[in-house]
Amino acid sequence: xxxxxxxxxxEVRYVQTPTFGRIRIAEAGVGNQxxxxxQHGMNGHLEAYAKNLMALSTQFHVIAxxxxxxxxxxxxxxxxxxxxxxxxxxxxxNTLQIDAAHLSGESLGGWVSGLFAAKYPQRVRRLMLxxxxxxxxxxxxxxxxxxxxxxxxxxxxxxxxxxESVTARMQWLMHPNNHHLLNDELxxxxxxxxxxxxxxxxxxxINALIQRHDEFLIPLESLKCDTLFLWxxxxxxxxxxxxxxxxxxxxxxxxxxxxxxxxxxxxxxSPEEFNAVASRYFAxxxxxxxxQG
Numbered sequence: 001x002x003x004x005x006x007x008x009x010x011e012v013r014y015v016q017t018p019t020f021g022r023i024r025i026a027e028a029g030v031g032n033q034x035x036x037x038x039q040h041g042m043n044g045h046l047e048a049y050a051k052n053l054m055a056l057s058t059q060f061h062v063i064a065x066x067x068x069x070x071x072x073x074x075x076x077x078x079x080x081x082x083x084x085x086x087x088x089x090x091x092x093x094n095t096l097q098i099d100a101a102h103l104s105g106e107s108l109g110g111w112v113s114g115l116f117a118a119k120y121p122q123r124v125r126r127l128m129l130x131x132x133x134x135x136x137x138x139x140x141x142x143x144x145x146x147x148x149x150x151x152x153x154x155x156x157x158x159x160x161x162x163x164e165s166v167t168a169r170m171q172w173l174m175h176p177n178n179h180h181l182l183n184d185e186l187x188x189x190x191x192x193x194x195x196x197x198x199x200x201x202x203x204x205x206i207n208a209l210i211q212r213h214d215e216f217l218i219p220l221e222s223l224k225c226d227t228l229f230l231w232x233x234x235x236x237x238x239x240x241x242x243x244x245x246x247x248x249x250x251x252x253x254x255x256x257x258x259x260x261x262x263x264x265x266x267x268x269x270s271p272e273e274f275n276a277v278a279s280r281y282f283a284x285x286x287x288x289x290x291x292q293g
Contacts, residue, residue, distance in 0.1 A: 021074030029057030039109025045071030114218035
């Protein structure tokens with residue numbers, strides 16, 4: 001299916017923020033009482049949530065956006081860290097006059113969401129950490145996964161992106177059984193973004209984030225809102241062992257392991273399951289009755 005068909009019914013537009021300039025957002029369900037803000041991973045863009053916005057917009061006001069330095073948002077900064085993205089999220093919420101929202105972030109997006117919830121607890125209703133970064137690595141496998149990810153990023157920075165390298169990066173995101181989802185449109189979109197001169201300029205700084213991972217760990221014990229760790233058995237970085245250890249440090253948190261085949265992009269790889277869990281969790285703070293944590 002085309003991304004245009006996935007997004008049919010959403011409004012894609014730009015929002016001007018005081019510090020971070022023009023931010024691209026996709027929005028649906030305007031007028032619904034509660035808001036969910038979705039946040040993509042490192043080097044990603046809002047299309048990561050193409051299969052979730054419309055499905056959840058019947059119940060929620062939903063927003064996905066590009067971080068600064070990513071996608072089609074402004075790239076005027078010289079420094080990009082999770083702490084910077086936290087302040088971007090705050091400005092975006094203020095600009096859109098959203099007092100408090102549910103947060104769901106994948107990878108870097110989960111990392112930023114967790115840091116935001118710890119720093120601005122009054123602005124967060126419920127939190128979903130979806131294959132999130134920013135949690136301690138606790139196993140030898142986890143350490144090797146981190147090294148593999150650093151090597152993959154280095155290859156992407158040291159050479160001009162091409163269709164082969166972008167395809168390899170996106171295959172890393174998904175379970176092998178889901179590689180059929182990597183159609184020409186999705187790969188060409190990401191390649192076009194990666195080849196833009198401004199993206200090429202900031203890419204080394206953004207990719208260096210992973211080298212500073214432990215400087216910005218989520219203060220897990222400080223999370224006071226309802227928190228759900230949504231994980232996959234085959235997440236290629238931050239394994240299930242790390243996720244369960246992190247969840248044990250958040251009082252009252254829930255843990256959900258995806259039942260369908262998925263790796264780092266469960267919201268895209270198995271949207272029906274993801275959307276069912278998100279709908280139930282953000283509405284009630286509980287998991288679906290059939291869920292197995």
